[in-house]
Amino acid sequence: MLIHETAFLTCAYRSSHPDISKDIYAALYTQEQTMLWVQKITEEVSDWEPLLHCFRNRYFYDALNTFLNEQPDGIIVNMGAGFSMYPYLLGPNTVAIDVDQADIIQYKEKTLQHWIQEGLLPERNIQYYTADFRADDLSDMINDLVTLIDGRPSFFILEGVLYFLSKEVTHRLFDALAAIQVRGSLLGCVSFLPEAMETEVQVRLNTFFDKYNLAGDSFSHQMLSHESYHNRNGYRLLEHQDYMTLGKKYAPDLATYSKSEILNENMYLLVRE
Numbered sequence: 001m002l003i004h005e006t007a008f009l010t011c012a013y014r015s016s017h018p019d020i021s022k023d024i025y026a027a028l029y030t031q032e033q034t035m036l037w038v039q040k041i042t043e044e045v046s047d048w049e050p051l052l053h054c055f056r057n058r059y060f061y062d063a064l065n066t067f068l069n070e071q072p073d074g075i076i077v078n079m080g081a082g083f084s085m086y087p088y089l090l091g092p093n094t095v096a097i098d099v100d101q102a103d104i105i106q107y108k109e110k111t112l113q114h115w116i117q118e119g120l121l122p123e124r125n126i127q128y129y130t131a132d133f134r135a136d137d138l139s140d141m142i143n144d145l146v147t148l149i150d151g152r153p154s155f156f157i158l159e160g161v162l163y164f165l166s167k168e169v170t171h172r173l174f175d176a177l178a179a180i181q182v183r184g185s186l187l188g189c190v191s192f193l194p195e196a197m198e199t200e201v202q203v204r205l206n207t208f209f210d211k212y213n214l215a216g217d218s219f220s221h222q223m224l225s226h227e228s229y230h231n232r233n234g235y236r237l238l239e240h241q242d243y244m245t246l247g248k249k250y251a252p253d254l255a256t257y258s259k260s261e262i263l264n265e266n267m268y269l270l271v272r273e
C-alpha cells in the first residue's frame with residue numbers, strides 16, 4: 001500500500017456512520033480494492049477503526065463550523081487533505097485550500113469536477129495545491145500559501161498525516177505553518193502518543209503497514225507526546241481530545257471500547273500567537 005492509498009481508507013471509514021462523521025459524500029469514493037483493505041485492517045488490526053475515524057471527522061467538522069461562525073472570512077487549509085470533504089459539508093461560502101501530493105490532487109480535482117457536473121456535489125470555492133512535505137526547501141509552498149490566504153485567518157488541518165512523517169520533516173513543516181498563519185489562526189493536529197507504542201493494537205498497525213507496504217513508501221510510524229504540542233514555536237495549545245472523550249460525546253452507546261484495545265489518536269487544537 002502506498003501512503004496516498006491510505007486516503008481511500010480513511011474515506012471508507014468515514015462512510016461507515018455518516019450520521020456521526022457528517023461526511024455524507026465519503027461513500028462517493030468507495031472502491032472495491034479499498035473495501036478489501038478495510039476488511040483486512042478490521043480483521044488484522046482493529047475493528048474499531050471505521051467508527052473512530054467517524055469521531056475524528058466529526059471533531060474537525062464541529063471545530064471548523066465554530067471557526068467559520070467566529071471568522072466568516074476565514075479559510076480552511078487541509079494539509080495532506082486526501083479525500084476529506086469538509087468544504088462540501090460546511091456552508092456554501094466556505095473557502096478552502098487542499099494541499100497534498102500530486103497523484104491525490106490530480107485524482108481529487110478530476111473526480112470532484114465530474115461529480116459536480118453530475119449534480120452529486122455542490123460547487124465550492126476550493127484551490128488545489130500540490131506539495132510534498134518532505135521537500136528540503138518549503139519556501140515555495142510558504143510563499144504560495146501566504147499569497148492564496150492573503151492575510152485572512154486560517155484553520156490548518158494536519159489529520160492522519162503526522163504518523164507518516166519523520167521528526168525532521170515535522171519540525172520543518174510546523175515552522176512553515178507558523179510562517180504562513182496570521183495571529184489568531186488555528187491549527188488542528190492528529191497524532192498517536194509514544195506510550196501507545198507498547199499496546200498490542202499499535203504493534204499490529206505498524207506491522208500491518210510494514211507488511212503491505214509493497215512499494216517501499218516511507219512509513220515513519222511517528223508518535224508525538226503532549227509536551228511536543230506545548231512547545232511548538234509560535235503556537236499555544238487550546239484543546240486536546242482523544243477517542244475516549246470523543247466517543248462519550250458523539251456516540252456513548254457505540255463507543256464501548258477500552259483505551260488499550262483501540263488505536264487511540266489524539267486531536268490537538270492550537271492557536272497561532
Ligand SMILES: C[S@@+](CC[C@H](N)C(=O)[O-])C[C@H]1O[C@@H](n2cnc3c(N)ncnc32)[C@H](O)[C@@H]1O
Nearest residue numbers: 004006007010080081082101132133134159160
Ligand atoms: C491517511 S491519509 C489522510 C487523509 C485525510 N487527511 C483524512 O484524514 O482523511 C494521509 C494523507 O497524507 C498525505 N501525505 C502523506 N505524506 C505526505 C507528504 N510528504 N506530503 C504531502 N502529503 C502527504 C497522503 O497523500 C494522504 O492523502
